[in-house]
Amino acid sequence: MTEVGRARRRKEDARLLSGRTQWTDNLRQPGMLHVMFLRSPMAHARITRVDVSAALGLPGVVAAYSGQDFAAEQGSLPCAWPVTDNVVIPEHPPMATSEVRYVGEAVACVVATDRYRAADALEAIEVDYEPLPAVLDMNEALTPDSPKVHEAGNQAYSMQMTVGDIDAAFRDAPVVIDRTYVQQRLIPSAMEPRAVLANTDGDSFTLWSSTQIPHILRVMLAVVTGIPEHKIRVVAPDVGGGFGSKLQVTAEEVLCLLIAKRLGKAVKWVESRSEGNLTVHHGRDQIQHIQLAAEADGRIRGLKVDLLADMGAYLMLITPGIPLLGAQMFNAIYKMDAYEFGCTGVFTTKMPTDAYRGAGRPEATYGIERMMDELAAELRLDPLEVRRRNWIRHEEFPYTTISGLTYDSGNYEAATDKALALFGYDKLRAEQADRRDRGDPVQLGIGVSTFTEMCGLAPSRGLGAANFGAGGWEHGSVRMLPTGKVEVITGSSPHGQGHVTAWSQIVADSLGVPFEDVTVLHGDTAISHKGMDTYGSRSLTVGGIAVLRACDKVKDKARKLAAHLLECSPDDLDFADGVFKVRGTESQKSIQELAFAAFLAHDLPEGVEARLDSDATFDPENFSFPHGTHLCAMEVDTETGMAKIRSYVAVDDIGKVVNPLIVEGQIHGGIAQGIAQALFEEAVYDADGNLLTTTMADYLLPSAADLPEFVTDRTETPATSNPLGVKGVGEAGTIASTPAVVNAIVDALRPHGVHDVQMPCTPERIWRALA
Amino acid sequence: MPRITVTVDGVKYEEDVEPRLLLVHLLRERLGKTGTPVGCDTSNCGACTVMLDGKSAKSCTVLAVQADGCDVVTIEGLGSNGSMHPMQQAFHEEHALQCGYCTPGMVMAAIDLLRDTPDPSEDAIREGLEGNLCRCTGYCNIVRAVRRGAQEMGQAVRTQ
Numbered sequence: 001m002t003e004v005g006r007a008r009r010r011k012e013d014a015r016l017l018s019g020r021t022q023w024t025d026n027l028r029q030p031g032m033l034h035v036m037f038l039r040s041p042m043a044h045a046r047i048t049r050v051d052v053s054a055a056l057g058l059p060g061v062v063a064a065y066s067g068q069d070f071a072a073e074q075g076s077l078p079c080a081w082p083v084t085d086n087v088v089i090p091e092h093p094p095m096a097t098s099e100v101r102y103v104g105e106a107v108a109c110v111v112a113t114d115r116y117r118a119a120d121a122l123e124a125i126e127v128d129y130e131p132l133p134a135v136l137d138m139n140e141a142l143t144p145d146s147p148k149v150h151e152a153g154n155q156a157y158s159m160q161m162t163v164g165d166i167d168a169a170f171r172d173a174p175v176v177i178d179r180t181y182v183q184q185r186l187i188p189s190a191m192e193p194r195a196v197l198a199n200t201d202g203d204s205f206t207l208w209s210s211t212q213i214p215h216i217l218r219v220m221l222a223v224v225t226g227i228p229e230h231k232i233r234v235v236a237p238d239v240g241g242g243f244g245s246k247l248q249v250t251a252e253e254v255l256c257l258l259i260a261k262r263l264g265k266a267v268k269w270v271e272s273r274s275e276g277n278l279t280v281h282h283g284r285d286q287i288q289h290i291q292l293a294a295e296a297d298g299r300i301r302g303l304k305v306d307l308l309a310d311m312g313a314y315l316m317l318i319t320p321g322i323p324l325l326g327a328q329m330f331n332a333i334y335k336m337d338a339y340e341f342g343c344t345g346v347f348t349t350k351m352p353t354d355a356y357r358g359a360g361r362p363e364a365t366y367g368i369e370r371m372m373d374e375l376a377a378e379l380r381l382d383p384l385e386v387r388r389r390n391w392i393r394h395e396e397f398p399y400t401t402i403s404g405l406t407y408d409s410g411n412y413e414a415a416t417d418k419a420l421a422l423f424g425y426d427k428l429r430a431e432q433a434d435r436r437d438r439g440d441p442v443q444l445g446i447g448v449s450t451f452t453e454m455c456g457l458a459p460s461r462g463l464g465a466a467n468f469g470a471g472g473w474e475h476g477s478v479r480m481l482p483t484g485k486v487e488v489i490t491g492s493s494p495h496g497q498g499h500v501t502a503w504s505q506i507v508a509d510s511l512g513v514p515f516e517d518v519t520v521l522h523g524d525t526a527i528s529h530k531g532m533d534t535y536g537s538r539s540l541t542v543g544g545i546a547v548l549r550a551c552d553k554v555k556d557k558a559r560k561l562a563a564h565l566l567e568c569s570p571d572d573l574d575f576a577d578g579v580f581k582v583r584g585t586e587s588q589k590s591i592q593e594l595a596f597a598a599f600l601a602h603d604l605p606e607g608v609e610a611r612l613d614s615d616a617t618f619d620p621e622n623f624s625f626p627h628g629t630h631l632c633a634m635e636v637d638t639e640t641g642m643a644k645i646r647s648y649v650a651v652d653d654i655g656k657v658v659n660p661l662i663v664e665g666q667i668h669g670g671i672a673q674g675i676a677q678a679l680f681e682e683a684v685y686d687a688d689g690n691l692l693t694t695t696m697a698d699y700l701l702p703s704a705a706d707l708p709e710f711v712t713d714r715t716e717t718p719a720t721s722n723p724l725g726v727k728g729v730g731e732a733g734t735i736a737s738t739p740a741v742v743n744a745i746v747d748a749l750r751p752h753g754v755h756d757v758q759m760p761c762t763p764e765r766i767w768r769a770l771a
Numbered sequence: 772m773p774r775i776t777v778t779v780d781g782v783k784y785e786e787d788v789e790p791r792l793l794l795v796h797l798l799r800e801r802l803g804k805t806g807t808p809v810g811c812d813t814s815n816c817g818a819c820t821v822m823l824d825g826k827s828a829k830s831c832t833v834l835a836v837q838a839d840g841c842d843v844v845t846i847e848g849l850g851s852n853g854s855m856h857p858m859q860q861a862f863h864e865e866h867a868l869q870c871g872y873c874t875p876g877m878v879m880a881a882i883d884l885l886r887d888t889p890d891p892s893e894d895a896i897r898e899g900l901e902g903n904l905c906r907c908t909g910y911c912n913i914v915r916a917v918r919r920g921a922q923e924m925g926q927a928v929r930t931q
């Protein structure tokens with residue numbers, strides 16, 4: 001039985017289940033001090049005075065600093081994605097020196113012997129502000145009279161692309177649907193708050209951080225602080241979830257490094273949740289104006305998308321690129337003659353936005369999947385029928401879409417048929433009709449989402465064309481140890497995804513060694529020298545394949561050694577189940593024997609080194625395009641506005657599967673986050689720019705009681721862009737589920753004249769939509 | 772500074788503590804019991820859940836002085852002789868954890884839930900775990916794990 005495809009229980013679990021964890025906050029270094037930051041209570045203000053002197057006299061306080069104290073060395077936090085020629089990238093000092101632009105921006109800090117003393121001392125710091133006007137509304141921000149967030153104005157960038165004759169598509173179109181949707185601002189809310197520990201031996205530095213990107217962080221810290229790259233080691237120890245929020249180079253990481261440098265001591269900073277809600281980058285926040293022109297039979301002629309995207313106060317690591325990750329996704333699985341996409345990035349005095357699970361693709365998928373339902377309603381067609389008339393048929397793959405992506409494979413028919421059967425679609429439609437006829441106060445709605453997405457962020461060439469400031473490759477290395485065990489090092493940086501288990505399965509099959517004999521190391525730049533880290537559902541499709549390639553190279557070396565020891569030609573050897581056999585004879589060498597022979601090196605052939613190891617980078621030729629059909633049945637009480645998910649079915653096609661258990665977990669968690677956007681979550685700022693949802697009491701993360709059981713299944717159309725035929729899965733559930741839920745709510749209420757409910761669809765909002 | 776006596780995972784400690792010290796910080800910072808993590812500052816997430824005299828409690832919401840004379844069991848004290856508690860095993864079998872940050876609290880809360888309801892329905896599990904948030908799993912596998920854990924703990928009780 002092959003390991004790939006098997007529902008292996010995770011190797012990661014035992015440690016995590018018994019509290020033997022290495023969260024950054026668990027780590028200590030000798031003489032370690034604690035850092036706490038004082039943060040701006042103003043959305044926009046000039047800093048006129050910072051006085052830390054009273055803090056310095058307090059017990060346990062070792063140091064206190066204002067932004068001016070770091071002005072000479074703190075640099076500017078990086079934006080690695082200058083998306084257009086007209087993009088404005090403002091200076092972004094890690095600690096504000098003269099002006100604050102969002103509530104929560106760091107203005108001072110204290111360093112103390114423990115966190116209670118540090119918290120006391122923060123209260124003794126005095127800061128005077130001269131208030132400046134907050135800028136909160138994107139449309140107002142773009143008017144000529146608006147106060148400015150930055151000197152250069154409130155537009156961060158604008159871009160537009162048009163494919164095909166968009167005017168012709170809309171001219172005399174029998175049907176035109178015109179809608180505006182708002183993607184509310186979200187707070188990613190990984191369960192582990194951020195934490196940073198920095199230490200120095202006086203010459204070089206180690207930074208432990210709850211990050212998704214140790215490798216990228218190392219490069220960026222060197223660039224920002226001027227500390228040479230080879231003097232910085234970054235470690236991502238156990239990391240408690242990320243969802244894009246830890247794909248960032250943060251002020252706190254830079255400042256802890258600089259404080260450690262200045263004091264020559266280890267310093268730790270641990271975020272409180274309320275601090276995190278203010279200062280971990282937010283997600284989404286777009287206004288989408290979408291127009292769709294169609295024939296009378298429902299076939300799409302053209303699609304126009306115009307986005308306003310809230311950048312917040314600064315451009316962080318990939319802030320401006322996030323909405324553009326949706327630029328080629330609004331056309332989704334549908335064929336059309338013309339497409340236009342425009343986006344304007346807008347500065348406001350709020351926390352910057354950046355990657356959050358799906359990053360640009362959930363927004364696009366929501367837009368188009370809501371529009372398809374509107375089109376169906378307009379034409380009085382079943383929403384699935386409208387989709388069928390427009391989607392790419394399975395025999396048409398590979399298919400180059402209107403926006404220029406080439407989808408390598410897919411089978412939307414198969415996924416949909418399977419989902420319909422699991423869901424009991426016809427029966428639920430009959431019940432819906434019955435409830436409508438009876439005038440039941442509790443109406444039933446059925447929501448459809450036939451999504452695809454582009455993920456597995458790579459290839460490097462494509463990312464370069466988009467001006468993305470990094471490559472899309474991944475690195476892996478594989479070493480046979482003298483005793484025949486295998487050590488794998490991956491450039492991916494897992495934080496819950498189960499790479500240790502999945503990579504073990506891939507390696508076990510490739511080298512023919514037991515699953516238990518493989519260990520996987522990651523997340524420490526001293527061990528894993530090269531990597532592009534974990535985000536964009538890229539780890540398996542890029543990083544997993546890099547490990548596979550490294551295995552291939554190890555086998556090539558082993559074959560040469562085996563041929564030498566068995567006195568035959570390498571071509572006479574067959575490799576199976578970890579054993580090289582001379583074809584037609586009984587002579588053989590196992591890969592473990594060869595590992596030991598390489599270690600001894602007593603009898604190596606010419607040109608073969610004393611090691612059985614190798615490494616590889618993999619850079620795929622294309623993105624990965626998972627797809628699927630999600631169906632949601634929603635009961636909506638028209639008297640109270642209460643909406644309850646009655647059933648949820650997801651059939652996803654992510655190609656070949658390495659570990660079905662892990663895949664199902666990713667889908668479950670993804671669906672939950674997408675539902676959370678549809679029903680519960682919203683970061684709310686008041687009219688002065690204060691965040692009102694600073695705690696988990698105000699920002700509603702769903703609990704088990706708020707969510708139903710999900711029914712999940714798969715179809716399997718292998719990707720052709722990698723040798724395992726796998727596609728990314730980390731974001732699919734989140735991308736698919738939000739429109740499925742909102743479509744279901746709107747479907748329930750359509751007879752009441754409702755054609756939209758703003759997310760999160762709270763009972764109050766549903767009730768008001770009905771009024 | 773008040774002196775307290777507290778037993779944690781079977782070991783007795785005597786500590787001088789500031790009155791404002793939270794139990795979770797006593798555990799983590801003073802006693803090195805970092806198995807119990809902190810996920811929020813408003814008693815919402817449940818990551819810090821421990822057993823306090825046999826009942827689950829959010830250790831971020833208890834002052835160390837309130838635990839004076841108490842018996843505390845953390846995730847590190849579950850299981851015996853190097854083998855996992857049936858609930859930990861059930862979480863492993865059902866893939867009920869991803870990043871694992873919510874897991875210690877979730878396991879403790881699940882065990883506590885079964886004290887009152889040894890054979891809970893899916894709905895009872897969902898209601899019972901309402902005070903523990905998980906951002907990774909979408910809860911389906913946690914619910915399955917608690918059902919499995921309940922069955923196995925039921926078995927264990929019956930065979931004793």
Ligand code: FES
Nearest residue numbers: 810811816817831
């Ligand atoms: S840490 Fe969140 S409830 Fe205790």
Ligand code: FES
Nearest residue numbers: 869873905906907
């Ligand atoms: S497993 Fe990550 S928060 Fe629950």
